[in-house]
Amino acid sequence: MSEAAEDVKKPKEPLFSKKNKKLITDPLTDNNPITIQVLGICSALAITVQVEQAFWMSVSVIFVMVFGNLVVSLLRNLIPSRVRIIVQLVIVASLVIIVNELLQAFVPDVSEKLSVFVGLIITNCIIMGRFEAFAMSNKPFPSILDAVGNALGYAWILIVVALVREVFGSGKIWGFEIFGSNLPGEESGIYEMGYMNNNMMILPPMALIVVGIIIWIQRTRNKELVEEH
Amino acid sequence: MAINKDGNGYTFGFSIALVVVVGVILSTISIGLEPFKKANVAVKKKMDILSAIGVESTRKNGEELYEQYVEDSYVISAEGEVQEGLPKEKTAFYLDVQKQYRDKQIDKEDRLYPIFEAKKDGEKVFVLPVVGKGLWGPIWGYLAIADDYKTIKGASFDHKGETPGLGAEIKQDFFETQFKGAEISEDGSYNEILVVKSGGSESKQKVDGITGGTITSKGVEEMVNRTMKVYQKYFSKKQ
Numbered sequence: 001m002s003e004a005a006e007d008v009k010k011p012k013e014p015l016f017s018k019k020n021k022k023l024i025t026d027p028l029t030d031n032n033p034i035t036i037q038v039l040g041i042c043s044a045l046a047i048t049v050q051v052e053q054a055f056w057m058s059v060s061v062i063f064v065m066v067f068g069n070l071v072v073s074l075l076r077n078l079i080p081s082r083v084r085i086i087v088q089l090v091i092v093a094s095l096v097i098i099v100n101e102l103l104q105a106f107v108p109d110v111s112e113k114l115s116v117f118v119g120l121i122i123t124n125c126i127i128m129g130r131f132e133a134f135a136m137s138n139k140p141f142p143s144i145l146d147a148v149g150n151a152l153g154y155a156w157i158l159i160v161v162a163l164v165r166e167v168f169g170s171g172k173i174w175g176f177e178i179f180g181s182n183l184p185g186e187e188s189g190i191y192e193m194g195y196m197n198n199n200m201m202i203l204p205p206m207a208l209i210v211v212g213i214i215i216w217i218q219r220t221r222n223k224e225l226v227e228e229h
Numbered sequence: 230m231a232i233n234k235d236g237n238g239y240t241f242g243f244s245i246a247l248v249v250v251v252g253v254i255l256s257t258i259s260i261g262l263e264p265f266k267k268a269n270v271a272v273k274k275k276m277d278i279l280s281a282i283g284v285e286s287t288r289k290n291g292e293e294l295y296e297q298y299v300e301d302s303y304v305i306s307a308e309g310e311v312q313e314g315l316p317k318e319k320t321a322f323y324l325d326v327q328k329q330y331r332d333k334q335i336d337k338e339d340r341l342y343p344i345f346e347a348k349k350d351g352e353k354v355f356v357l358p359v360v361g362k363g364l365w366g367p368i369w370g371y372l373a374i375a376d377d378y379k380t381i382k383g384a385s386f387d388h389k390g391e392t393p394g395l396g397a398e399i400k401q402d403f404f405e406t407q408f409k410g411a412e413i414s415e416d417g418s419y420n421e422i423l424v425v426k427s428g429g430s431e432s433k434q435k436v437d438g439i440t441g442g443t444i445t446s447k448g449v450e451e452m453v454n455r456t457m458k459v460y461q462k463y464f465s466k467k468q
Contacts, residue, residue: 098254101258
């Protein structure tokens with residue numbers, strides 16, 4: 001990044017200009033970090049068995065992403081380029097530790113369920129990718145928008161996958177039984193008629209298949225996303 | 230004076246400043262949240278003790294139910310003698326049995342063993358903590374002994390990081406309920422509890438291990454027997 005480019009006076013652009021709006025909307029759809037860039041798949045497989053976990057994971061990622069992008073963007077002219085990746089890593093790691101501490105203190109049950117996956121946010125490629133590709137060369141405000149966009153793009157996929165898996169795998173949403181009780185001997189609702197939960201849904205491969213279906217739907221609707229070979 | 234940002238001095242300076250700032254922020258947050266985390270751990274412990282006597286509790290009512298069911302608690306030595314006049318961190322509830330078990334500085338004979346006396350449906354129950362090693366890390370749990378001083382009334386186990394679906398199954402009901410009815414003593418001497426491969430004999434001393442979780446199952450067996458041997462010394466004096 002050259003400093004000369006920074007010095008050129010640009011006309012002040014409105015807070016939510018077309019370009020800034022695109023920073024949020026693009027990662028939600030046509031440039032989604034999970035379905036298009038295929039990043040951050042590991043956590044999408046691991047913590048999408050229940051909507052509640054997926055929700056807290058998403059909240060954590062949004063937090064880390066927004067503050068991370070903001071901090072990196074503020075420091076972008078100070079960070080020595082030779083150690084920039086390590087500096088970015090230190091920033092993600094600290095934010096992740098803060099999130100982990102907060103979860104342990106205020107939502108201990110969730111923290112137990114997410115266990116190591118909160119720590120693994122550090123290795124979530126989406127975050128490091130955005131730091132390096134966007135925040136290092138953009139001003140704080142667009143960086144925040146970019147972070148919100150990408151984190152939400154990650155979050156909605158996570159929650160949709162979790163919804164599918166929880167509904168068909170355990171017959172629940174956010175822990176509430178929606179099809180009635182399936183306790184042996186006390187079946188009610190549609191379980192009485194012989195419906196059974198699909199145990200396959202609870203296993204990790206199903207997350208990959210659900211993500212695959214989302215990718216398929218997305219590419220059918222927007223042919224431009226289909227790669228030519 | 231312009232600073233050379235590519236110079237070694239700047240790089241070092243920046244790194245040192247960053248680490249110091251991050252260190253200060255993180256330690257402040259960690260210290261600030263300590264009381265909340267401690268409270269959570271204490272409630273969790275109460276919930277585990279309640280779970281061993283078959284009382285389901287939540288984080289909200291755990292404290293209250295604990296007060297209601299648990300009537301007394303005290304600490305015994307490895308020889309089965311009740312210990313009096315201990316400092317607060319060595320009283321039954323605050324004693325960290327996990328730490329004691331792992332600390333190589335503490336001799337086996339010097340370990341202390343807490344007992345929680347609870348009353349459920351008019352019957353006295355002793356709740357005893359057990360700690361041990363699984364495949365990947367610590368495992369722990371609580372056993373409830375009936376007031377005949379030998380029959381196991383309930384068990385609850387937990388683990389830090391056993392393999393999900395295999396070793397981690399020790400915290401499932403199907404595994405825990407198998408301990409019910411086993412007796413830790415027979416004619417005044419200790420009676421081993423065996424965690425074995427599924428199937429085989431119907432002895433009440435035998436518990437079906439977890440398929441694919443052999444090392445964790447063996448860990449449970451070792452931890453239960455090692456600890457119960459000590460408690461049995463205490464109970465045999467009361468019988």
